[in-house]
Amino acid sequence: MPSTVIRPRPAASEEALAHFQRLLKFETDCWDVHYALHNDLTDFVLLDVRAVEVARQGYIEGATFLPHGQINEETLSDYPAETVFVVYCAGPHCNATEKAAIRLARLGWPVKKMIGGVTGWLDEGFELISDE
Numbered sequence: 237m238p239s240t241v242i243r244p245r246p247a248a249s250e251e252a253l254a255h256f257q258r259l260l261k262f263e264t265d266c267w268d269v270h271y272a273l274h275n276d277l278t279d280f281v282l283l284d285v286r287a288v289e290v291a292r293q294g295y296i297e298g299a300t301f302l303p304h305g306q307i308n309e310e311t312l313s314d315y316p317a318e319t320v321f322v323v324y325c326a327g328p329h330c331n332a333t334e335k336a337a338i339r340l341a342r343l344g345w346p347v348k349k350m351i352g353g354v355t356g357w358l359d360e361g362f363e364l365i366s367d368e
Contacts, residue, residue: 261348262337262348262349263348263349263350263351264322264348264349264350264351265350265351265352265356266350266351266352266356266357266359266360266362267360269282269296269322269324269350270357270360270362273296273297273298278298279320280319280320280321280322280348281300281315281319281320281321281322282296282298282299282300282322282324282350283299283300283301283302283321283322283323283324283336284296284299284300284301284302284324284325285302285303285304285307285323285324285325285332285333285335285336286303286325286326286330286332287303288301288303290326292366292367292368293366293367293368294354294364294365294366295354295364295365295366296324296354296357296362296364296365297363297364297365299324302336303332304323304325304332304333304335304336304339305335307336307339307340307343308339308343309343312340312343312345315345318346319345319346320345320346320347320348321340321345321346321347321348322347322348322349322350323336323337323340323347323348323349323350324349324350324352324353324354324357325353325354326353326354326355327352327353327354327355327356328351328352328353328355328356329355330353333349333350333353334349337349
């Protein structure tokens, strides 16, 4: 009897390829964001979508604070229409990125999630800065 790991059977290679290629349209990782920020390749706006009071305790340098509940037409009005947003929150245990991505997508903005959030950033050995 096969293990529960391979039950049900994995998708066909073509299906897996399509799935994982599609997934990269929605997600990026901490390493790619870090590389872009430190190599003058910032063709996106990095949004920390946590509460500002929490975020100021430790955030990614270069990020813009915009709590997910405050994302609306008015708070985005200064950004050009082609702006790509990359959202992050505390980590895999936090769904603020999904809430932010939903708001951005409903408003017609291109958006990606930085998987791992702050937890992933720190796991990669990258540093946070603080306003405290």
